[in-house]
Structures are given as C-alpha cells and as structure tokens.
Amino acid sequence: MELLKQRILRDGKSLSKDILRVDNFINHQLDPQLLMSIGVEFARRFAYTHVNKILTIEASGIAPAVMTGYCMGVPVIFAKKSLPNTMENPLISQVHSFTKDKDYTIIVNRDYIKKGDKVLCIDDFLAYGSAAEALCDIVEQSGASLVGIGILIEKAFQKGGDKLRERGIRVESLARIEELDEGVIKFCE
Amino acid sequence: MELLKQRILRDGKSLSKDILRVDNFINHQLDPQLLMSIGVEFARRFAYTHVNKILTIEASGIAPAVMTGYCMGVPVIFAKKSLPNTMENPLISQVHSFTKDKDYTIIVNRDYIKKGDKVLCIDDFLAYGSAAEALCDIVEQSGASLVGIGILIEKAFQKGGDKLRERGIRVESLARIEELDEGVIKFCE
Numbered sequence: 206m207e208l209l210k211q212r213i214l215r216d217g218k219s220l221s222k223d224i225l226r227v228d229n230f231i232n233h234q235l236d237p238q239l240l241m242s243i244g245v246e247f248a249r250r251f252a253y254t255h256v257n258k259i260l261t262i263e264a265s266g267i268a269p270a271v272m273t274g275y276c277m278g279v280p281v282i283f284a285k286k287s288l289p290n291t292m293e294n295p296l297i298s299q300v301h302s303f304t305k306d307k308d309y310t311i312i313v314n315r316d317y318i319k320k321g322d323k324v325l326c327i328d329d330f331l332a333y334g335s336a337a338e339a340l341c342d343i344v345e346q347s348g349a350s351l352v353g354i355g356i357l358i359e360k361a362f363q364k365g366g367d368k369l370r371e372r373g374i375r376v377e378s379l380a381r382i383e384e385l386d387e388g389v390i391k392f393c394e
Numbered sequence: 395m396e397l398l399k400q401r402i403l404r405d406g407k408s409l410s411k412d413i414l415r416v417d418n419f420i421n422h423q424l425d426p427q428l429l430m431s432i433g434v435e436f437a438r439r440f441a442y443t444h445v446n447k448i449l450t451i452e453a454s455g456i457a458p459a460v461m462t463g464y465c466m467g468v469p470v471i472f473a474k475k476s477l478p479n480t481m482e483n484p485l486i487s488q489v490h491s492f493t494k495d496k497d498y499t500i501i502v503n504r505d506y507i508k509k510g511d512k513v514l515c516i517d518d519f520l521a522y523g524s525a526a527e528a529l530c531d532i533v534e535q536s537g538a539s540l541v542g543i544g545i546l547i548e549k550a551f552q553k554g555g556d557k558l559r560e561r562g563i564r565v566e567s568l569a570r571i572e573e574l575d576e577g578v579i580k581f582c583e
Contacts, residue, residue: 226480233478234471234506235456237464264452264472267424271457272464275426282423283453289422290494291415305479317423 206246206379209357210392212239219385223360224304231329231357232265237272243379244272247327247355250377251277254352256325258282258318260340262300262311269357270327277325282318284311284343296346298339303332303363311336313343320348331356331378334365341374353377360385361393395435395568398546399581401428408574412549413493420518420546421454426461432568433461436516436544439566440466443541445514447471447507449529451489451500458546459516466514471507473500473532485535487528492521492552500525502532509537520545520567523554530563542566549574550582 218226230236247269259281261270267283274281286309288295296313318324324347326340337354344351353375359366361381369376381393407415419425436458448470450459456472463470475498477484485502507513513536515529526543533540542564548555550570558565570582 220480224480228478228503229506230469233474233503234469235460235463236469237460238467240460241464264456264474267453267456268460268470271424271426271429271460274424275430275461278427280419280423280425281457285422285453289417291409291413314417314422317418 206243208239208242209379212236213358213380214390217390219388219390222386225358225360225382225385225390227358235268237268240268240272243269243357244274244276246379247273247325247377248276251325251353251355254325255323256352258322258324258349259327260284260313260318260324260344261327262286262336262340265329266327269329273325273327273355280317282313284313284340286311288312296343298342298346300339301335303335311339311343313347315347318344318347318349322347322349323352324349325352326354327356328354329357331359331365331376332363334368337365337369337376341369358382395432397428397431398568402547402569403579406579408577408579411575414547414549414571414574414579416547424457426457429457429461432458432546433463433465435568436462436514436566437465440514440542440544443514444512445541447511447513447538448516449473449502449507449513449533450516451475451525451529454518455516458518462514462516462544469506471502473502473529475500477501485532487531487535489528490524492524500528500532502536504536507533507536507538511536511538512541513538514541515543516545517543518546520548520554520565521552523557526554526558526565530558547571
C-alpha cells in the first residue's frame with residue numbers, strides 16, 4: 206500500500222536492525238484518516254471472503270481493526286491482556302514479545318467467536334509471528350474458521366510471515382520490510 | 395444520544411448498583427458502525443471549538459477516540475499504561491481504578507501534546523472521575539488547553555462528572571445513568 210509506505214519513509218524512525226518506531230502515526234499518536242484508508246484497503250483485499258468477525262489485540266491493533274470493521278460492516282473483538290473479573294471460561298493463548306522480551310496472555314470471551322464464524326485477524330506489526338500465532342490459536346480453539354491475517358507492517362526479515370504462509374494461512378501485509386538499520390528502511394520488492 | 399441509550403438498554407447488563415457491562419459492543423467486542431455514529435455526535439457537539447488533538451487512554455478509549463478523530467480530521471493520542479523503552483521525558487499522571495481497586499500510571503509522549511494545542515479528551519466511562527482527571531492533568535502539564543471531555547457512558551450517581559463540571563470543565567456524556575441495579579438501568583432525564 207503505497208500511502209502507508211510513503212508515510213513510513215516520512216515519519217517512521219528506524220533505530221537499529223530490529224526496531225522501527227511508528228509511534229507518531231500508528232501506535233501512540235494515531236492518524237485516523239490514514240487508518241481509514243488502511244481499513245478500506247483490507248476490506249478490498251478480503252472482499253468476497255465472507256468475513257463476519259475481526260479479531261485483534263489491545264492496544265495498537267484496535268484502531269486499524271475498528272476501521273476495517275467499519276468498512277466491512279462487521280464487529281471487532283480485541284483480545285485483552287488481563288482477565289476481567291467477570292469473564293468465565295475464556296479463550297486463552299500465550300504470546301512471546303521479542304521486543305519486550307517477555308511472555309503475556311491474550312484472552313477472548315468465548316461468546317464472541319464461535320463455530321461458523323469467519324474471522325479476519327488484524328495487527329499492526331508482524332515480526333517473529335508470536336502474536337499472530339496466538340490469534341490463530343484463539344480462532345482454532347473457538348471452532349471458527351480463519352480467513353486470513355491483515356498486517357500493517359511486516360518485518361519480513363524476521364520470518365513470522367513466512368512461517369504463517371507455510372502453514373497455508375493467507376497473510377496480507379500492507380508494507381513489507383526487507384531490511385532495517387539506523388536511518389535505513391528498505392521495503393521488499 | 396438516543397442510539398447509544400437504546401443499545402445500552404438492549405445489550406448492556408447491569409450486574410449490581412455499580413457495574414454495567416457493555417463488553418459486547420463497547421469494550422471487548424466493538425460495533426464499528428455505532429462507534430462511527432458516536433464519532434459524528436462528538437464532532438457535532440464540539441464543532442467550532444478548534445480542537446486539534448484528541449487524547450484518550452488505552453484500550454477502551456481508542457475506538458471511540460479514533461472515530462471522533464476521523465470525523466473531526468485531527469490526530470488521536472492514546473495514553474499508555476506502561477512506559478515504552480524508547481520514550482524520554484514523558485507526561486505522566488496517576489489513575490485510581492475503583493472497579494479494579496488499584497492504581498495505575500498513564501503516560502504520554504511530550505512531543506504529541508504541546509502549548510497551543512486545543513485538546514478534547516475522550517473516554518468510554520466516567521464514574522468517580524479519576525481517569526478523566528488524569529487526562530486533564532496531562533493536558534495541563536503539557537501547556538495545551540483543554541476544550542472538554544467527551545464520555546460515552548457517565549455513571550452520574552458516582553459524581554465524577556459533577557466534580558469536573560464544578561471545575562468549569564465542559565463534559566459531554568452521550569448517556570448519563572442515574573441509577574443502576576441488577577437488571578435496572580435508569581437514565582437521567
């Protein structure tokens with residue numbers, strides 16, 4: 206998606222071989238107009254797939270997911286990172302964050318994703334794939350079918366996307382990065 | 395806002411004198427179409443106020459804030475509940491959650507709210523007002539001006555809204571609840 210790539214080049218900051226900061230338009234300060242364009246793009250790419258639920262993870266996934274849900278006319282569920290007092294018998298999976306070097310749990314109310322649902326998972330970043338795999342795991346546990354995964358920025362050199370595609374999962378990334386370094390952002394062809 | 399009140403009556407669950415669950419359309423599963431209508435309503439109520447930034451708190455505030463930002467054409471900043479590795483010299487304030495009976499910190503990058511900005515704060519619930527006061531505190535620390543606070547559901551009997559209004563702050567709540575009890579939801583006139 207050219208609009209997103211151009212924005213990453215303009216406003217993103219590549220701090221090292223691993224870290225791309227986009228907190229001025231995606232994950233701390235948000236550009237709602239850009240996010241709506243992202244929602245339109247995911248709706249276009251996943252048209253005719255009969256998606257009826259979108260699943261994401263709090264907090265950075267919520268804005269692109271809700272815009273995509275708006276464009277597709279379907280509800281959005283965001284997985285929580287802590288168990289609310291009032292939730293019984295939830296769907297639970299584990300994520301390892303390489304950036305923060307810690308594990309966390311994601312939790313979804315079993316009432317909201319069920320057998321027969323066709324689920325699109327949305328997240329801001331795809332790196333080693335741990336969060337995306339946990340979302341797939343939640344969908345599998347629920348008995349619903351996974352239509353695919355929509356990602357804003359895939360750090361392709363960290364291979365999480367390849368692992369998912371090898372499993373036959375459709376992964377649509379709006380910007381795929383081949384190489385990062387201090388001051389360098391190179392997209393895949 | 396009649397649409398929101400009707401939805402609360404249809405899908406909300408009042409579990410006690412304190413607790414209203416709306417996690418099937420506002421804070422776990424989201425209805426993007428409803429949230430866009432909420433964004434339109436806040437944009438209408440805060441028209442001609444020259445708002446140029448919206449501030450909210452992760453995670454439940456993000457969806458209504460981003461829709462409002464879309465309708466008003468302004469960026470949205472969501473305060474984080476944990477300090478990212480890479481953020482220097484942030485704006486910080488404290489919140490006491492009565493629901494969870496614990497304190498937490500909210501954090502905003504100082505680059506994103508500055509003197510001269512006109513800030514609208516958005517949140518899903520207003521109860522005792524601790525989160526809203528922390529958002530006001532962040533705005534004050536930044537040197538920006540606070541235009542007002544937009545709330546989806548105000549539990550008016552918990553008096554947080556009154557305290558803010560007594561300070562001269564404009565608080566717009568789309569649904570104000572006078573009384574809750576098991577199975578009972580009564581709106582203010």
